Amino acid sequence: MIEKSSVAMPGRWRKPKQARSWVRVNRMLDVAEALFVEQGYAAATTKQIAAEADVPIGTLYQFFPDKAAILEALAERYTNLLIERMQVFETPEMLELPLEDYVKRFTEGIDSFFTESPGYRATFIEINTAMPEVDQAGDDLLMQAYKRILLKLNGAFTDDDCEAIAFVMIKAVGNLVWSASGQPPEFRQRLLLEAEQLSLNYLKSYLPEA
Amino acid sequence: MIEKSSVAMPGRWRKPKQARSWVRVNRMLDVAEALFVEQGYAAATTKQIAAEADVPIGTLYQFFPDKAAILEALAERYTNLLIERMQVFETPEMLELPLEDYVKRFTEGIDSFFTESPGYRATFIEINTAMPEVDQAGDDLLMQAYKRILLKLNGAFTDDDCEAIAFVMIKAVGNLVWSASGQPPEFRQRLLLEAEQLSLNYLKSYLPEA
Amino acid sequence: MIEKSSVAMPGRWRKPKQARSWVRVNRMLDVAEALFVEQGYAAATTKQIAAEADVPIGTLYQFFPDKAAILEALAERYTNLLIERMQVFETPEMLELPLEDYVKRFTEGIDSFFTESPGYRATFIEINTAMPEVDQAGDDLLMQAYKRILLKLNGAFTDDDCEAIAFVMIKAVGNLVWSASGQPPEFRQRLLLEAEQLSLNYLKSYLPEA
C-alpha cells in the first residue's frame, strides 16, 4: 500500500522555479511515466527513475518527498492537461457543430489525449487504490468540465442528469477509447467509430431534437 | 515487474486433487483476492496470504510456484466464473426476450458478477501490465462468449462486427458497471439504468428490427 | 531521534525458544553492546551488528523489529542482570555484616557488574533520551531493589527517605564506580575506596547507631 506522506509540502521540497530545475523535474516525470506504464508503479524503483532521468537520487528527493509524490505529480500533470484539452470543446464554434460532428471531434480529442499521455491510465489506476482523495479530486475536475459541456448542449439538464451522463462518458467511453489505443491500427480505427456511435446514440436519447 | 516463472507447471507444483487441498487452495485464493483489493497486488505479501488463509507458507509454495501464480490462478478462476455466468444468456429462453428485457437482465448479471467478485478488476489490471499473455487469454474467452451471443441475436453479423461490438460491450459497458459499483447506492442504481440505455441504444443501431 | 515502533511485539518477531536461536540472539546482543560502547548507538549499523555476529541481516530482523529494539533488549538484559546481582545483598548473611563490610562488598559488587557489563552506561544514556518509558521502567526496578535493602538496614526509614537515599546511591555512587572503571588500575583502586567512604559516611548519617 502506498502511504502518502505530505499533502501539503512543508517547505522542504522545492517547487521548481528555475529553468534548469524545471527541465529536470519534467524529465523525471517523463521517465516515471514511461516506467510506470512498462512495469507498473510498484515495480519501478526510484533509483531507476533517477538514473534514467540522469539525475542523482538525492536530487529526485529534493523535488519529491517520496515515491508516491511522483505519482501524485503525474496525476496532477495529466489532469491539468486533460482539462486544458477539453476547453476547446466548450468554445461556441464547437458547440455550434451538429451533434454528429461534435461527437466525432470529441472522440478524436480523447484519443489524441491518450496517445500523447500513455501513462494516464496506469497512473490513475494506481492512484485509485492508493490515494483515493487525489483520485477523487481529479475526477471532480473532469466531471465539472463534462457537466459544463453538457449544460451548454442542453440547458434543461438537471444536475443529476449531468452527473450521470458525465460519469457514463468518462467511465464507459473514456475506457473504450483508451482500450482501443492498445489495439492494432485497423481494429483501433473501427473501435473509434464504435465509440462515436456509442456516444452519439446515447446522447441522442437525451437530446432528441439535436 | 512481475516475472512469470511457470506458464506450464513443471510438475513440482501440485494440482489440488484431494478435498482438503482443494479447500485450502480456495481459501488462499479468497484471502489473496481480498488482500489484492485492499492493498494492491504488490503490497500484499505471500506470508500474509498464507497466514490469513491459515496455511503454512511452505504449503502455499507447494501449490503456487510463485506469487505471480496466485494472481494467475485468480484470473483463471474469475474468467471461468464469468464465462459460466454468461451461459444463461445464451439459452433460448433468454434470447427470446425483447431486447429491452434482455439488456436489462444482462446488465444486472454483470453487476451481480462484480458484486460477488470484488477482486476482478484489481486482478486484471495487474495482469494487464504484468502478464499480457494471460490477460489476452482471458479476454479471448470472454470475447468468444460475447460473440456467440451476438451471433445468436443476429446471425447476419460479420465477424468484424461481432468483434467490435463485443469489445465495446466489454470495455465500455463492463467498465461502467464496475465503476458504478463503487458509488453510493442511489447514484449506483441510476448508473445501472444508464448502462442499460447505453447498451440498448448502441445495440439497437445494429439490430434495427429487434 | 529513535522511534520506538513496537512496545508489544505483534507476533511477527520471534522470541528465541530454540537453543540455536538463543545463542544467535545473544551473540547479536553481545556484538551490539560492544559496538554501542565503541561508537555509540547511532554510529553502529545494523549491518555491522549482523556481520560481526555472523548472522544474516534478515535473521537479525526476525528477532528485532528495528534497531531500537536491540537497544531495548540490551536494556532489559542489563536490568535483569543487575537486579539479580543485587539479590545477594538482601540475604540475611549479608545484612548481618557490619556496615563497613557491607558497603565494601556492595561497592565491589557494583564494580564487578560494570566490569562485566561495559555497555550498561552507553545503553542507558541512549535509552534515556530516546525511550524514556523504558528508562523509567528500568530505574523503577532498580530503585525498588535499593529501597528493599534500605528498609532491611533500617526499618524506620520513611518511603521518602528510602527514595532519596536510593536515588543518591544509584546516581552518585553508581556513576562514580562506573567512571572509575575507565581509569588506570591504581587510580581506580583508590577511587573504589573513595566510593566506599562516600557511601559509608553518607549512610552513617542516616544510620547513626550502626
Add this chain to the structure above:
Amino acid sequence: MIEKSSVAMPGRWRKPKQARSWVRVNRMLDVAEALFVEQGYAAATTKQIAAEADVPIGTLYQFFPDKAAILEALAERYTNLLIERMQVFETPEMLELPLEDYVKRFTEGIDSFFTESPGYRATFIEINTAMPEVDQAGDDLLMQAYKRILLKLNGAFTDDDCEAIAFVMIKAVGNLVWSASGQPPEFRQRLLLEAEQLSLNYLKSYLPEA
C-alpha cells in the same frame, strides 16, 4: 562514529571577529544545544541547526568545519562557563565560610549551572564516546579548578588526595545534581539537600577539624 577533522582549524574556518558573526555563531550554538538535548546529537541535522538559527547552511560551514566541530565548540563553551562559575568559590570570602555553608553554596552553584546549561550533559556524553581527547581536556581543566579549591581548603592534601577527591566530587556529586534537575520540584529540592549531605560528610572525613 564521529570523525574529528580539525583539532586545529587550518585557516579556512573563520573565527568570528565581527560583532555580527559573533552573534550568529552564538545563535547557532544555542540552537545546536537545544536540538542536541531534544533529539540527541546524531538526530539533529546541520540543515536544521542552520535553519533554526536563521543562517544559511553555507555560512554554518564557514564557521564550523563539520558537524563535530559544533559539538566541540559547545563543549568548549560549557567548560569555560563552568570554570568561570567556579572562580567565585576560590575567593577568600567564600573560603572563609564554615564548611557547611560553603558546601551548600557550592551545591547550589552546580545546580544553577546545570539549570542554565541544559545541554551540558548531552554534550559531554556524546563527546565522551566520540572525542575522548576533547573530553579529557575539559575534564582536566575542571579537575584543576577543583584541586585548587581543595588545596585552599586544606593545604596538607597530597596531589593524589586532591585528584581522588576532585574526581569524586565531579563524577558522584556532579552527576547527582544533574540527575536531580530532571526530577519533580519537591523531590529535586530534597535531592539537593542530599547532595549537600553527601558532599559534606565525605569532605568532613578529609577535613576533620573544619
Add this chain to the structure above:
DNA sequence: TATGAATGAGACTTCATTCAT
C-alpha cells in the same frame, strides 16, 4: 564573501523463496 542546490554513499528495512528437519 555569501548562498543553497546538488550530490551519492550508505542507513534501515522488507519479503519472495528455499530447504533442512
Add this chain to the structure above:
DNA sequence: GATGAATGAAGTCTCATTCAT
C-alpha cells in the same frame, strides 16, 4: 509430505558536505 526459520538482494530515503554562482 509438511513446515517455517533462514536468507540476502534490493528498495526507499537521509544528510553531511561542497562549490558554482
